[in-house]
Structures are given as structure tokens and as C-alpha cells.
Amino acid sequence: MKSVVITGASTGIGRATAEYLAQARWRVFAGVRKEADGDVLRAANPDIQPLILDVTKPEQIAAAAATVSESLGGAKLGGLVNNAGVAKIGPLALQPMDEIRQHFDINVLGLLASVQGFAPLLGMETERTGKPGRIINISSFGGRMAPPFLSAYAATKHAVESLTDSLRRELIVFGIDAICVAPGAIKTPIWDKAEEDEKREPYANTRWAEPVRKFTKGFLDAGESGWPAERIAALIETALTDPSPKAHYAAGPEKLVNYSIARRLPKRMLDKGFARRFGMEPPE
Helix, strand or coil: CEEEEECCCCCHHHHHHHHHHHHCCEEEEEEECCHHHHHHHHHHCCCEEEEECCCCCHHHHHHHHHHHHHHHCCECCCEEEECCCCCCCECCCCCCHHHHHHHHHHHHHHHHHHHHHHHHHHHHCCCCECCCCEEEEECCHHHCCCCCCEHHHHHHHHHHHHHHHHHHHHHHHHCCEEEEEEECCEECCHHHHHHHHHHHCCCCCCCCHHHHHHHHHHHHHHHHCCEEHHHHHHHHHHHHHCCCCCCEEEECCCHHHHHHHHHHCCHHHHHHHHHHHHCCCCCC
């Protein structure tokens, strides 16, 4: 049975991927932070084995890796899907530093800590049997094109893109591949969290009040019309199993406009487009 560890499997893309891969006869180790979330996943499919796994806590990563190692016997782990992440809206000049650090602690350092914890099982322990596994890092359209107000999140996803390229070029000596999957707008609870932030209006008394409201509304509208998370789960399985996988997969609604074309526009042109869209023309 193919085996995979998924971080951030309580909701959204992580949960959809856990359930999708379990149905496809993978043995899924699903990282969650609460036992209740693990119970829900186990009830959905007995091939899902929950792991208490907060990627910011080294002791939990070590304990989870030990559990997976024991379950695998002497076999290699087939895949590690680094999905755990956080996204909060705010202008960088005012966003609290604790909030920005949280983005990097989870989205970047937590991802790398998970890689270090599970890479021995993926193939760095060469005495293990089977083919080396693959690392799938969940990035975003924002990993290559940074919008305003989702700045801390975009910065971490830029880092994830770079880390993935470096990991792939380093771990080749063990036959371990590293691949980015970059979704656009997907229907996940991350949109609900953005809506909670909108209700608080933390930037209501700033020059960015109306632009942030417009951006947040667009963010929420995109989530409402986004792809179901199961479509990304299917893409993740492709990245895990394709004999000749791409190094980077981008998928989501309006990919041509919001990703392919946007990344190729001159930066100053894109700046002006964002300014017009969100009402941020410079002073006279």
C-alpha cells in the first residue's frame, strides 16, 4: 500500500487530499492539531491514521515521524504533502509583526521542519526498502505574483517555491523529488477566516481602510466561486505518482488571467492595475 503523510489535514485541501488518497488505496497519515479532527477523518475512512502534528512544535514532528516509521516497518514513505498554512490580510506597513512571524513559522519554517523530520523515511535512510518518496509542497498563485494586502502570505509562498527548487536539487542524491502544487481560488475554510478578519476591520481607521475592504470582498468572492478542494487533491495524486512529474503545477479558476498573464506583465503595469482596482492612486 502506498503511504503518505499530510500536514494540515483537518480542513480544506489537506482533508480533501487525505480522503481522496485513502479512497485511492493510499495509507494516509493525516496531521491534525486536535484529536476531534482526527476522529472525524478516521470515521471517514479507516485507512486514514491521524497524527497529532503541529508543524511549529519539533517534539510533535519527531513523535509523528517515529509513529510513521514504526508503521512502515523498514519500507520507505511514499510521500509528504506539506499543506499546513495560514493566510491573513493586512498592509505590511501596519500588520502586527507577531502575525507576520506566524506566517513564516507555519508556512515556511514549519514546512522545512516537516521535511527534515520525514526525509529519512522518504529515502535518506537508504537501507529502507522501496522507491524513494516525493515531497509535495502546497504553494499558491501568490507564490510567483504578490498581490497587495496578502503580502505576508505571498512572501511565505515565494519562499516555499524557492525551498522546493533547492530541495529537489539537493535531495536528488537520494532519489527524492520535490514538487510545488500552486492552487488559485479554492473553496476552503481559509475564506471563512478572512471573513472573520473583515468583520473586525483592524485597518478601518487607516488610509488603507477602503482598499482592504475591496480586496477582502474580492478575496471572499473568489473563494465562493473557487474550485472544490477535491480537484487539487487529484492534482496532488498526479504529482505523487506521475512517472515524469512537472516540478511545478498551477491550477485554479481563471489561471490564464490571474496567473499566466499576470506574471508576464511589466511590474509597473501590474502596480497600476492593482492601484486602480482597489482605489490606491498616489497623491497629486
